[in-house]
Amino acid sequence: MESLVEFAIDSARSMGAEYAEARLQTDLRESIIMKNGVLEASAFEEYRGLGVRVLVNGSLGFASINILRKRNVEGALRRAFRMARLASKLMRREILMGKGDLGNDKVEVKPRVKFADVDLDSRVSLLKEADEQAIAAASARDVRVPARMTSLDTWITEKFIATSDGANIRSVIPRVALFAFITVFHPQKGPVQRYFNLGETGGWEVAERWNLPKLFYEETYALSNILLEAVKPPEGKMDVVLGPEVVGIVSHESCGHPSEADRILGREAAQAGETFLKKDSIGLRVGSPQVNVADDPTLKGSFGFYIYDEEGVKARRRILIKEGVVNEFLHNRETASVFGVESNGASRSVAYNREPIVRMANTFFMPGDYSKEELLEDVRDGIYIKNFMEWNIDDRRFNQRYVGLEAYKIENGELKNLVRNPVLEITTVRLWSAVDAAGKDLEFQAAYCGKGDPMQGIPVWTGGPHIRLRGVKINGA
Amino acid sequence: MAHKIKLEEIPLSVVDLGRREGATDVSAALTESRRIMIRFSNNEITVSKLFLDVTLDIFVMVEKHRAATSISTISQRSIERAVKNVVKIAKATPPADVYAPLPQGPFSYDRNLLKAPKIPLDPGTLTAYVESAIKGALEKGAERAAGTLNAHRARMHLATSGDVYASQEISGLEISVRAFMSEFATGHAVSIASRPEDFNPEEAGMRAGEIAKAASNPKPGEPGKYMALLGPLVFADFVNQVGSLSSAFLVDAGQSFLIDKIGLEVASKKFTLIDDPSLVGTLGARAFDDEGVPTRRKSIIEEGVLKTYLHNSLTAKKFGVETTGNAGIIVPHPWNLIVEPGSKSVDDLTSEVDDGIYVTNDWYLRYQNYRTGDFSTIPRDGMFQIKRGEILASIKELRISDNMLRILQNIIDLSIYRTWVRWWEVEIPTLTPYALISELNFTKSRM
Structure with missing residues (x-):
């Protein structure tokens, strides 16, 4: 089967492509879905196919196919080649593949406990126990938990990537992912909801380490407390401490996305949009000196883990904001050539039938020196927002809103009562500029970042420490 | 299962095999699809994409025990393996709270709905659609246009243990155009159609351009x-x-x-x-x-x-x-x-x-x-x-x-x-x- 990769590249070159890249990708996924304690279904998927990109007269063509016969692959390639050549007549600027540290390597993450060694009973029992603990937690606070929805996925992605200019990468990456959606309800108080994702690279040992029953108990107990105890938040200008979950989404939305070089060039303009950053924004101050944000695909065990990107370029940590100043953008080889830099390995694709595009991997606010207690002790009158439910940001990545879920009043450096749905609606520069201190802790959350057309929901981590914002406006929802 | 596989016959053979393996209910849907997407921004094409996919979705029940699978590797061996595996998994799956047999056919369908209009998939016509959308936006005063053209044809063959065996065609043309006067002044419009005569990319471009122009200096x-x-x-x-x-x-x-x-x-x-x-x-x-x-x-x-x-x-x-x-x-x-x-x-x-x-x-x-x-x-x-x-x-x-x-x-x-x-x-x-x-x-x- 792997010979098809070489065949595709040779065929594309013989047709006259300046550049060709082929990726044979297999995704094997097993899922179970539990709703309100009942297993709705178990499922497994096996998607295997070939995705090929060709550069013809400076115009890019992509073809994907899952009938893996030479005749069919060649036919698809011919069509992609013709389409690209025709489109080249409308091009004013030739697309070029810029420089990058191309690899010739094999990357394999070996699970300690193989998925094949974990039977369905064990998986179902784990979710069932977690579900029972959610009910127990709600019961302990005398509320109902009428809706629980959980899915648990294990999947293995195998890739063989080669390019006409010498990259040759084989990889095998196993992942575990959990999605949970919990509703607690009280007849006088109404419903409160939360969903969360867990995701890591590794084998079944990851799911065991998560201790789902304990986590579901804690999450549901906290949600019940919010339902019963949270009161209207204070409004107005105040100091705010954000927990790692909120800091993670802020880093992703307000630093990671604006730093994607393809957005800067307008390539996503009609879908995910553009960015307030411009090609010449390197060196622009967007926050206080305490703000340092990185994106790093090489974090071991991370949900967005990879060592080589889909163009065969070796990945590395990217410092996107350094001491409050825009430091680096996320590049693939196409954008790197326009910016006159080397690709930093940000080209990703979620399946064989998706075009590789510029993506984040694991985006996080880099830790500072403070303990959580130190961050809090200097706040006389403020709010601590631990996590969130609703959020969004405009398509220039400048105007955003986060609505806290578990949030507390801070008085004289101490956490007090729960407050309900405090709203932080703020611009990117105002938010980053308000940061006066960052914690030394660091936590990550799993997420699926959406971008591209067709949409590609790609595994990422978002993360950071606790951080403190001075004098920002808080509203009630 | 026949040695030489005809795609449209696969769902029936999956249902037969699933029943023989012990499933009370089986559905199998095989979809062949061909999609072309042309993406554009800054008034030029950024990438042309061709997607050729054949996928098989199988759902089985052994009364209250359910399992599903999707595969894209369409060979006799892989299909047989998938069917046997999905029935085995269903048997091992704890029972759901209700069992409803798959609906019993055969049913009669509106023949007009089984067929889809023919739409063009040749690169020349599709590229011309994109050009006309960009032209429409620029004519109304926009400085640049971005968007996506989608053209697709698919055929789905479905068989179930409820005596269903039918084929459905699906096709469509879609364009989404966003016009820019500046980064703050933009307009968006779409044209979507199943029939080529209902598809109007130029008008979509013009509407996007009009909104963008009116949105100037917000x-x-x-x-x-x-x-x-x-x-x-x-x-x-x-x-x-x-x-x-x-x-x-x-x-x-x-x-x-x-x-x-x-x-x-x-x-x-x-x-x-x-x-x-x-x-x-x-x-x-x-x-x-x-x-x-x-x-x-x-x-x-x-x-x-x-x-x-x-x-x-x-x-x-x-x-x-x-x-x-x-x-x-x-x-x-x-x-x-x-x-x-x-x-x-x-x-x-x-x-x-x-x-x-x-x-x-x-x-x-x-x-x-x-x-x-x-x-x-x-x-x-x-x-x-x-x-x-x-x-x-x-x-x-x-x-x-x-x-x-x-x-x-x-x-x-x-x-x-x-x-x-x-x-x-x-x-x-x-x-x-x-x-x-x-x-x-x-x-x-x-x-």
């Missing part, structure tokens, strides 16, 4: 509650929320503000929402659902009253009703959403607004609470003040932060004019008018 808007005129792209997004969250599965999962509201007034009397897959020649037309049940037109909300959730046979059994022909084997979903028109022109709707806001598009809709319907979304592209019945200044930086049920209740009127919408943010094809909403809450980021 000033920051003031937050507050306003009477709002929602253009088709925004209202289609809201209607998609209502249609999608009327799925019985999501209601049961706590992910819907429509829970416990059957028979109740959930919207203004002006609002009637229909799911109609039986409209021949439309993008969401389907002859049968994923269980082989003939699809039909149904009111989800009729003159403000919630009439039904969307069901497959399993959710129907659980809720004690009949399937609505909206399977989704696991999650029922709408096919083709239709909002009944109002009685006024768009100009008449606008003239009713003394101090309000016209929103042409939105994105990034997220809920604080699905069950209550509290959410926010961000207007994008042209947004305008309306004063004394006239659309005036271009404004920016506002967010719609409200509640979905309140918005439905606050529909004052709808336009006679309707248009089909589907794009990146609106998944289900939706025929929608403009909507006039009272007291819509707008918030704003603080500098």
Whole structure:
């Protein structure tokens, strides 16, 4: 089967492509879905196919196919080649593949406990126990938990990537992912909801380490407390401490996305949009000196883990904001050539039938020196927002809103009562500029970042420490 | 199973094998699809894509024990392995709370719905569509245009243990165009069609260009509650929320503000929402659902009253009703959403607004609470003040932060004019008018 990769590249070159890249990708996924304690279904998927990109007269063509016969692959390639050549007549600027540290390597993450060694009973029992603990937690606070929805996925992605200019990468990456959606309800108080994702690279040992029953108990107990105890938040200008979950989404939305070089060039303009950053924004101050944000695909065990990107370029940590100043953008080889830099390995694709595009991997606010207690002790009158439910940001990545879920009043450096749905609606520069201190802790959350057309929901981590914002406006929802 | 596989015969052989392996119920759907996508930005093509996919989806039940599989490796060996494996997994799966046998056919289907119009897939024609969309936007004054052209043809072959064996064609042409006067002044429009004669990329480009031009030099808007005129792209997004969250599965999962509201007034009397897959020649037309049940037109909300959730046979059994022909084997979903028109022109709707806001598009809709319907979304592209019945200044930086049920209740009127919408943010094809909403809450980021 792997010979098809070489065949595709040779065929594309013989047709006259300046550049060709082929990726044979297999995704094997097993899922179970539990709703309100009942297993709705178990499922497994096996998607295997070939995705090929060709550069013809400076115009890019992509073809994907899952009938893996030479005749069919060649036919698809011919069509992609013709389409690209025709489109080249409308091009004013030739697309070029810029420089990058191309690899010739094999990357394999070996699970300690193989998925094949974990039977369905064990998986179902784990979710069932977690579900029972959610009910127990709600019961302990005398509320109902009428809706629980959980899915648990294990999947293995195998890739063989080669390019006409010498990259040759084989990889095998196993992942575990959990999605949970919990509703607690009280007849006088109404419903409160939360969903969360867990995701890591590794084998079944990851799911065991998560201790789902304990986590579901804690999450549901906290949600019940919010339902019963949270009161209207204070409004107005105040100091705010954000927990790692909120800091993670802020880093992703307000630093990671604006730093994607393809957005800067307008390539996503009609879908995910553009960015307030411009090609010449390197060196622009967007926050206080305490703000340092990185994106790093090489974090071991991370949900967005990879060592080589889909163009065969070796990945590395990217410092996107350094001491409050825009430091680096996320590049693939196409954008790197326009910016006159080397690709930093940000080209990703979620399946064989998706075009590789510029993506984040694991985006996080880099830790500072403070303990959580130190961050809090200097706040006389403020709010601590631990996590969130609703959020969004405009398509220039400048105007955003986060609505806290578990949030507390801070008085004289101490956490007090729960407050309900405090709203932080703020611009990117105002938010980053308000940061006066960052914690030394660091936590990550799993997420699926959406971008591209067709949409590609790609595994990422978002993360950071606790951080403190001075004098920002808080509203009630 | 035959040695030489004919694609259209695979589902039947899967059903046979699944039954022999011990499944009480089997459905198998094989889809062959061919899709071409041309993406463009800054007035030039950024990439041309071809997708050739053959996928096989199998669902089996051993009474209350269920399992599903999807594979893209279509060979005799891989199919046999998948069928044996999925039945084995179903047997090992704990029982669900209800068992509903797959609906018993054979059924008769509307022959007109089984066939899809022929659409062009040649690169020359498709590239010309893109050129005409860009030209339309630039002619109306835009400086640049970006977007996506999609052309697809697919054929789905379905067989079930309920004596269903049928084939359905699907095809469509879609273009989504965003025009830019500047990074702050943009307009968006779409054209979607099942028939080539209904497809008008140039007009979509022109409409996007007109909005972008009118949106020039926007000033920051003031937050507050306003009477709002929602253009088709925004209202289609809201209607998609209502249609999608009327799925019985999501209601049961706590992910819907429509829970416990059957028979109740959930919207203004002006609002009637229909799911109609039986409209021949439309993008969401389907002859049968994923269980082989003939699809039909149904009111989800009729003159403000919630009439039904969307069901497959399993959710129907659980809720004690009949399937609505909206399977989704696991999650029922709408096919083709239709909002009944109002009685006024768009100009008449606008003239009713003394101090309000016209929103042409939105994105990034997220809920604080699905069950209550509290959410926010961000207007994008042209947004305008309306004063004394006239659309005036271009404004920016506002967010719609409200509640979905309140918005439905606050529909004052709808336009006679309707248009089909589907794009990146609106998944289900939706025929929608403009909507006039009272007291819509707008918030704003603080500098």
